[in-house]
Amino acid sequence: MxxxxxxxxxxxxxxxxxxxxxxxxxxxxxxxxxxxxxxGAVDTDDIMARPSAGxxxxxxxxxxxxxxxxxxxxxxxxxxxxxxxxxxxxxxxxxxxxxxxxxxxxxxxxxxxxxxxxxxxxxxxxxxxxxxxxxxxxxxxxxxxxxxxxxxxxxxxxxxxxxxxxxxxxxxxxxxxxxxxxxxxxxxxxxxxxxxxxxxxxxxxxxxxxxxxxxxxxxxxxxxxxxxxxxxxxxxxxxxxxxxxxxxxxxxxxxxxxxxxxxxxxxxxxGIPVGIGLRAVVTTRAEPEPEPADHGDEPGGRSSDVVLDVRDLEVTVPGPSGAVRPVRGVSFDVRRGEAVGIVGESGSGKSMTALAVTRLLADDGRVDASRLEFLGNDLLAADTPVRRRMLGTSLAMVFQDPMTAFNPTRRIGAQLAEVATHHQGMSRREAVARAVDRLTSVRIPDADRRVRQYPHEFSGGMRQRAMIGMGLMGTPALIVADEPTTALDVTVQQQVLDLLAAIRAADDVALVLISHDVTVVGEVCDRTLVMYAGRIVEDLPAADLATAARHPYTRALVDAVPDMTTDVARPLATIPGRPVDPGDVPPGCAYAARCPLADARCRAEDPPLVAGPGDSPRHRVACWHAGEPLPDEPADLDTDELVESP
Known part of the structure; x- marks a missing residue:
């Protein structure tokens, strides 16, 4: 400065x-x-004198x-x-x-x-x-x-x-x-x-x-x-x-x-411009849609180990031509110690879902849901100091860009200590000591010196680990990580993912990992939610991504990621066409225009997200042709515009 x-x-x-x-x-x-x-000296002898030496x-x-x-x-x-x-x-x-x-x-x-x-x-x-x-x-x-x-x-x-x-x-x-x-x-x-x-x-x-x-x-x-x-x-x-x-x-x-x-x-x-001369509205739906089958093992479908319970979630934001729904009827739950990955192309609604769940949607956004609960607390209810304290200590958010995740004008230790002083009643000295302990727990060396430094003095990987450390200042039951490795090199990516896995194993913390990389999700998570055009089109065990995915879009995402067996002499696999504009979602299945299996029913009726015959209750697919073999070449598609899948 x-x-x-x-x-x-x-x-x-x-x-x-x-x-x-x-x-x-x-x-x-x-x-x-x-x-x-x-x-103030008055001189009546020299009134109204012209300019002079005196x-x-x-x-x-x-x-x-x-x-x-x-x-x-x-x-x-x-x-x-x-x-x-x-x-x-x-x-x-x-x-x-x-x-x-x-x-x-x-x-x-x-x-x-x-x-x-x-x-x-x-x-x-x-x-x-x-x-x-x-x-x-x-x-x-x-x-x-x-x-x-x-x-x-x-x-x-x-x-x-x-x-x-x-x-x-x-x-x-x-x-x-x-x-x-x-x-x-x-x-x-x-x-x-x-x-x-x-x-x-x-x-x-x-x-x-x-x-x-x-x-x-x-x-x-x-x-x-x-x-x-x-x-x-x-x-x-x-x-x-x-x-x-x-x-x-x-x-x-x-x-x-x-x-x-x-x-x-x-x-x-x-380089400063000279300029002189969004709390979200949260409501409950009047007519909730039916809940998916097998929501739990307690009476009434509720499980005691459910950390996050989302039912019929919709997000509405203003657009140039009226209201836009980037999230449409999303339902899922996250259990204690479970890692759930959310994948999909840009604009599929992944981050919007996370923002709605964490109550970080912009002021002009609107959240509707038949149920939205975190640790049994209704997130749709009026805000109270008790709930703010609960969210501040039990919910951790890890953002995509580690450089913008911290306030550049404040020291790292002061930012971490704010959680403890604000929610846990610690003194400043106790809070700083807690910050040093948390930085040490996320493998930042010389933490007692690092707490006195500013964010720009940290490397990208250290900033991301410090962001995770901020979430650990309380006792989080859920970590929501929105593409936490996107801005990092491959080696640091693996370190961050290993750290998240270690935190899960040590404290039985649930994890929601949002990513474009289906390979990362397959390695880190237990379950995968595949989103397209604001909907979950497939919910399946992460271990089955490469071998048992049944939705054509999920299979296309997996095929678009090259591996050691990929034939270098052939062009890389891509998904033809463009993702659907959230402000202009067509009737029927939103993926129909890009799907080689689409027929008239797909273009007219939107398939529900259900478990198919012979599928596990935890494997749900929204497709009229789930599991059918794909033709060698896509049919009836405009392939002039190709969008590479992440």
Whole structure:
């Protein structure tokens, strides 16, 4: 961080702007001390004098030195401008972060207020508020501050929305951390730089606006004076002494230019854009679909070792042409110590299912289910501190990108310790000791030193293991790993998978592993859920993936992965056509357009997910032609567009 700021100062523009701002600030601090008595000295024998060696900018109607008054006025002018921009930033932060803190419904009201306010020109708002708050310095400060708030609110909304989508924010939500705490700990520190840069530029604009209000007689009133007031007094004598108006006007111009140049140079040096000038709705379905057969061994189909119970899960998100359902009627369970893999092409609904289960769906998403329970707790019920604590300690989420899984502005140890201090009532010292122990348990060497480092000081594999360690800060019963090895090299991938397997074996932890790689799922998991177009099309033991898969899509995924017996002289196997657009799912079986076995019934009727004749109750397939042999060449398919399966 310090290096980046030093790099800005080393540029010619940055150095010039920094010196410029330093001079302006020094004048504001020292001006009244050095020239206060001289600026207030009245000389009736030298009234309205023109510029001379004794008075470089002449004198006013009472014989006071105009240049000295301009220098002394720098303190009040800059102080009021900075106060106004501070009000603008604070009000903008409150309005801009309101949608994140308040959630969807209340946040919409705050967003509407911001959108309406941004539509009005800033000067018009300033004049309106100046009339409302009355004439004087206080009213002008409030007027300029509130007039600048909408621009900062819009900037804050954009920045908060970008950071809120990061994995470390989702991790904090998984731990059950409240929205306000997430905002203060994880969001605001990561948007501080662009806000500071834009506030610096805004200070120059506020200085100009404040001078304008004082010039119009709405700002500082006599006997006090700022640059705008001096400009107002000088305009009346401009034909007798032009310097009386030019001196305060030049001061406003130069000071405003100093702040703007400094802000622009910092923004350019740090690569920061200059921007001035999703809690999910969860409901229960009224008419649940029938549950799949053999859901458990207890009366009523419920098993005592079920950790996660999902029935008829649907996710709805807004799309350009209306509501889109990326997850459609998904049902499955995960038992204690069991590893369940979810595979499928991009857009099949894998990650959306995980986000819905972990309550991390974006604010505009909607979750419907006939049952959604974790450790017997209804995830569809109203949120409570008890349930947040339960989710924060019993559910761990491992995200795909280890670099975005941590807050880059906080040390690794502090982020891990937050779980223990927030949910387990540990002191800071105890929580850090627990963090060291958990990092050691995930095979990070020299953990007592590593807890004091920042995420960028960890390698990719270490960050991913530290993310798993964060999940182990509590006593997780379920780990949801969303493609945890995608961004890692093959050796580190195996280390992460071995670590997850060791955690399962040691503590009987259930695992949901989302992956594109059917080979990985086959090696690590006990069961595999194959998803296509938002539905589970096959649920089978992972050991049977290569030999007993019955859905044509599952077999195509397996065939698309080369192995040591693959004939290098032949083209690699692919799946013809394109995956279905979630916003335009055709009637019948969604895979029919790409399936070589599809017939008229497949294109008209969507097959249910059921166990076939002779199949194990835990092997379910949604296909009218399950297990039928595939022809050597696909028939009636448009093979102009081929999409390689992961």
């Amino acid at each position: 310090q290096r980046r700021w030093r790099r800005v100062v080393r540029t010619p523009l940055g150095l010039t702007a920094t010196v410029f701002v330093a001079v302006v600030v020094a004048l504001a601090v020292l001006g009244p001390v050095l020239w206060g008595s001289g600026a 008075h470089w900018a002449g004198t006013d109607s009472l014989g006071r030195d105009i240049l000295l008054r301009v220098l002394v006025a720098s303190r009040l002018s800059i102080a009021l401008a900075l106060l106004a921009i501070a009000i603008a930033v604070l009000a903008g932060l409150l309005l801009g972060s309101a949608p994140f803190v308040l959630g969807r419904r209340s946040g919409r009201l705050a967003s509407a207020v911001v959108n309406i306010a941004v539509a009005f020109p800033g000067l018009l708002l300033a004049l309106f508020f100046a009339v409302v708050f009355g004439v004087g310095a206080t009213g002008a400060v409030l007027a300029i501050g509130l007039a600048g708030a909408p621009a900062f609110a819009r900037l804050t909304q954009t920045l908060v929305a970008g950071v809120a989508a990061r994995d470390y924010v989702a991790a904090a939500r998984t731990m059950g951390v409240g929205r306000l705490r997430i905002l203060l700990r994880h969001v605001l520190p990561n948007i501080a730089e662009p806000l500071v840069v834009n506030a610096t530029i805004g200070a120059g604009n506020a200085l100009l606006s404040f001078a304008g209000l004082s010039f119009l007689g709405l700002g500082v009133q006599s006997p006090s004076y700022d640059w705008g007031r001096l400009l107002y007094d000088g305009i009346g004598a401009i034909y007798e002494n032009a310097a009386a108006a030019l001196a305060p006007g030049a001061a406003v111009l130069l000071a405003g230019l100093a702040f703007n140049l400094f802000g622009e140079s910092v923004a350019k040096g740090l």
